[in-house]
Amino acid sequence: MKTIFSFLLFSVLLVLPCQAQDNANTINAAIVNNLNRWHEAAAQADFETYFGLMTSDAIYIGTDATEHWDLEAFKHFAKPYFDAGKAWDFKAIDRHVFVYNNNTLAWFDELLNTHMGICRGSGVMKLENGTWKMAHYVLSMTVPNSKMQDVVSVKRTDDLNLLKQYKQ
Numbered sequence: 001m002k003t004i005f006s007f008l009l010f011s012v013l014l015v016l017p018c019q020a021q022d023n024a025n026t027i028n029a030a031i032v033n034n035l036n037r038w039h040e041a042a043a044q045a046d047f048e049t050y051f052g053l054m055t056s057d058a059i060y061i062g063t064d065a066t067e068h069w070d071l072e073a074f075k076h077f078a079k080p081y082f083d084a085g086k087a088w089d090f091k092a093i094d095r096h097v098f099v100y101n102n103n104t105l106a107w108f109d110e111l112l113n114t115h116m117g118i119c120r121g122s123g124v125m126k127l128e129n130g131t132w133k134m135a136h137y138v139l140s141m142t143v144p145n146s147k148m149q150d151v152v153s154v155k156r157t158d159d160l161n162l163l164k165q166y167k168q
Contacts, residue, residue: 031097031106034132043089047082054134055126061138065162090114118142
């Protein structure tokens with residue numbers, strides 16, 4: 001009896017980590033799939049799919065300091081691009097996904113090949129009704145450290161003007 005119990009305990013201890021890893025791989029694959037679908041929908045100017053993969057309270061933060069949109073404002077901004085049949089085409093070249101331990105919340109960062117060169121996207125995805133959806137996305141341009149002073153010089157006047165608005 002003791003041998004059977006030991007065997008069963010050993011089997012359970014061996015199988016549980018494998019099942020947990022399989023579950024983590026399945027969740028990660030679903031998140032990556034929906035991130036890819038989200039980017040592909042923009043590239044194909046598929047408005048319904050793109051915004052259908054976002055939560056109703058989603059936030060999108062663009063590369064311009066003034067771009068902080070809730071879902072409806074972002075739809076309003078993006079609709080003319082989608083209607084024209086050419087939104088944006090971002091291709092992930094590197095991505096890291098982290099799933100919170102309750103398996104309903106994840107965050108990620110990705111390097112993207114875009115019309116602006118290499119950019120970074122980062123965000124939060126939530127599991128809603130069995131589908132991973134974008135809840136918060138931040139798009140930012142990458143700047144090589146060796147070019148930082150050049151970029152700072154180019155945007156100095158714009159930044160100063162924007163700072164004046166925030167001081168009022």
